[in-house]
Amino acid sequence: MASLTPDYAADILNLRRQYFVFWLPGITPPNPPELIVGTYGGDGTFKQLVQQAFAPADGNRAGLWLLDPNTLEPSLDDGVYHYWFQLGGVKVTDPFAFTVDYGHDGMDSPKARVASLQPPAVIRFRDHQLWPCDVDGTEPARPSPPTVTTAANNHLVLYELPTSWVKGGTDADGNVDVDVGTFADVQALFDSSAPGHNFASVPAVNSGAILQELGINGLELLPAADAKPRGAWGYATAHYFSPDFDLGTAGELVGLVNTIHNQGTQLFTDVVMAFGHDSYGALTDSGASAVFHIDSTAEPNNPDSYQAHTTGGQLRDGFGGKSWRYIKTVDGTAYDRESGQPVSDQVHPSWSFHKSHLTRWMSDFGIGGLRLDSINNVGNWDFVKAYKDKAWSLYNARSPFGRGDPSRFLVIGEELSLPVAMLQQGCLDALWNENWLQRVRAVLLGEDYNGDDFEWTVRKLIDCREDQLDGGSFTDGTQAINYITSHDIEGYRKNRLYNFCLDNGITDTNEIARRARLAFVLLLTSVGVPMIFAGEEFSDQEDQSQNMAYKQTDPVNYERRDDDGWRQALFAYVANLVRLRTTCPALGVNDTNVFHVDESRGGRIMAWQRGGGDIQPVVIVANFSDEGTPGPDYYVPNWPDQTVSGWREVTQSRHVPMEWVGREPLYAWEAKVYTCWKESTTV
CATH class of the missing domain: 2.60.40.1180 (Golgi alpha-mannosidase II)
Incomplete structure (x- = not known):
């Protein structure tokens, strides 16, 4: 029997308890889509059990296709199943899949993770309903609310952690990192009793809890949603509703969230919505791809083809994926995936898709804040505002009184040109303050920055409100995310601080330690929300070659924290300042x-x-x-x-x-x- 109480503030997610659901707004395929269901045996071979057509929902829900699992022939026994959708001869992953599985048919090999790969989704059939589950059939619970009061935004210290790069290793050729981190490994950074996964051999983690010792109260994971590449950053999101297969299960992510909630730390996650590698993009013959995605070069007269806040009409870049189409509505009466009601105007397929996965992550993983990647490449401020407003609506709904503490949630945008008009217009709560990074690098060498004399370089560094930007300036410290280093090393003077010092002739470790201590005093006492890039708290360094055209590719080496006395001392120095920053009025x-x-x-x-x-x-x-x-x-x-x-x-x-x-x-x-x-x- 279907649940009488909706679990999500999105009708399409609640329907997935009763039906296999395929949402195809704006197209009428010549033949119904089909469901392919089966199981993998102990020898890894797939046994197909069912291939059956979907039926369209009633006429008031155009674009929605449903298939009741209780009507499948042959019927399903209770158990865990793998499945795909097929449309026009193309077999794709369920775009709304909560779990995907790369563990079969050679898909676990990094070289097999090509863009066209469509892994099976995983679901549990039990008591005549469909239940989200991990690959092993475990049905994860939702995380518990924080047991202690979380920090207000003005006392937040974020820690930017690239989950998949927290431990390094190489393949037989010595040039590919294969020992990726997992959610369980991140949990071990907060809990000395947690065994971790790939961290078992790291003494500094095995015998301690580095991030608990550091005292940060906001953990920002780089994209935690599933991306096909293995051992990479995760900015090629393919399965927006599913935790990344290589990082661990939904249950393990919930375990991490419970651990940090018990310490008063909030989970922030990175979201990539400028472009996607999702399964809708593979449905080119049916027209579904064009509903959700745009080829910027093919539509030069469409304003949706261009980045926002750029000069010269810069086209949006899919970076190997497909740019999401944001200026697109479905004509006629259509199904609104949020309310479940038919509406006759303003159904934006991509808007609805992204707000749906936001609902999943906010509801099932207790997300306490968001970082929206590449806002300029998203290109549509109206969508960004709608997404931010939806996040706040979901955050407020978690409160027993229907309104959460407005000082304890943030939606942050990354746009390095710093369009503060997005803050003034309510599109975002905060922006990455790229100017802070450039200024701190200048003052650590005794240099001026961007036409200011040295005094004003420092003044603008320690108080972001003094910085005059396009459209005005920051008006509050919670609007600016300050950082010494980030995962993004593309460009001048953006590598790790240790290597920046070497590049500028500062080679003695005592002198490097001096500059690092000064940098952290500035970061943790300035107006703005401080963000520490993983490893900088003990001056980690890049062991591989640095290619400034790419993102940070060198794994964090937590073993280094206990190398040399000066790094241990720096870590203690930073932890002391973090404690001040999080508590001092x-x-x-x-x-x-x-x-x-x-x-x-x-x-x-x-x-x-x-x-x-x-x-x-x-x-x-x-x-x-x-x-x-x-x-x-x-x-x-x-x-x-x-x-x-x-x-x-x-x-x-x-x-x-x-x-x-x-x-x-x-x-x-x-x-x-x-x-x-x-x-x-x-x-």
């Missing part, structure tokens, strides 16, 4: 006051204050030069609350006597962080 407000610029040293020593008034301040004093201050002290005038007792220097965890407040010396490339705030105070 002064770092959760926008207030910033630069009160000292030492002109006698070319402005290369500066002091500024975060917070103030009723909020006990944090003061940062930084030396951006090769020379330490002479003598036993260095006087900083205008120090706030100088006569208040209880000042301490955070990075060294030491008390500062009142007579030394505002008078301590600085080494070259050193920053000191002071506060009289008591750590026991709650945010």
Whole structure:
């Protein structure tokens, strides 16, 4: 009997309990699509049991094809089945599949993962209904809500983790990484008792919980939805509703979410909607592909063919996949996959598809925030806004009162030209702040940036609201995601910080450590949401050749955390600052006051204050030069609350006597962080 209580805020997902569902809006195929169902035996051979045609839904639900599993001939016994859909002689994966399986017919080989590959979907038939399950038949539960209060956005510290690259290995030729990470391995980074999968041989992980020790409270996984390539980034999303087969099962992802929820950490996931490698794109003969996708070169007069916020009419790029078509509606009365009701206007097939998989991930994996990839290449701000609004609607619906805390959810866009108009128009909540990366790289070498003098380079670095951008500026720190490094190394000075130092003649590890410490002080005390790229917290380095035309291809080496004393010390230094950033009230407000610029040293020593008034301040004093201050002290005038007792220097965890407040010396490339705030105070 069908469930009486809908599980999802999308009718098409609830229908999948009762039917095999094939949604083909905007086309009328000459012959009905068909379902192919069977099982794999112990020897890996597929036994086909059924090939049967779908029936169209009633006339008010045009484009929807249904097949009741209880009407199949021969009938199905309770059990786990593999299946495909077939249309016009083309066999494809169910576009809405919750689980796909590459474990048969040679599909587990990386070289077999060609774009045309269509793996089977997996489903469990039980009690006359269809139930989502992992490949082994396990029916995963939804994650539990966080057991502790998660951080507000203004105290968030994100950790960008490329799941599939968290441990490296090579094939027989020594040039292909084959030891990919998994959801279970990421769980081991938070839980010392979790065995992990490929991390069993990594002492630093096996005997500890690195990310729990680091103290981050937002985990951003690079695309966790299934992509066909193995041992790659996952930006070739093919099966939007299914966790990536190589990263693990839905159950293992839920286990990871439960672990981090118990620590007050939210899961953010990366979503790729500019282009896809999905099965709709394979249905070229039937016309279904053209409903969902666009060939930009073939439609030069269609505004949907062009990137947003670019000059010169730059065409959208499918990067080997197919660009999603966003300016497209279905004519006539059509099925609305969300409400289940027939509607006569504004059914956008691609919009509906993407909002459906958003519903799946928000409902089944407790997503606490999103990072939308390549917004310019998506090209349609109306869609982006609709997607963001849907995310917020789903987030609010999870609250018992129908409205979640608005300070504890973010939809972030990646568009490196920083179109802040998207924030002003409500299309996004935040943007990646690429200017921050470029500025921090400049100041770590004592250089100016983008026409500003050094003082203003630093001012714009420590307060993103000072940066004048196309369309205005950031108005709040939660709108800007700041980072020293990211997975995207395409371009000038964007490699790992360790290698950036080497490239600029800084080769002594003590000097590299100095620049890294300074960079993290800036990152974790500036206005904006700090994001740490995996491995930078202990100054990981690139072991393979660096090709700046591509994304980061070198796996994170967590074993390095315990190599050499300086890396361990850097990790502890960063963890100390993360604790301050996530708890100290002064770092959760926008207030910033630069009160000292030492002109006698070319402005290369500066002091500024975060917070103030009723909020006990944090003061940062930084030396951006090769020379330490002479003598036993260095006087900083205008120090706030100088006569208040209880000042301490955070990075060294030491008390500062009142007579030394505002008078301590600085080494070259050193920053000191002071506060009289008591750590026991709650945010």
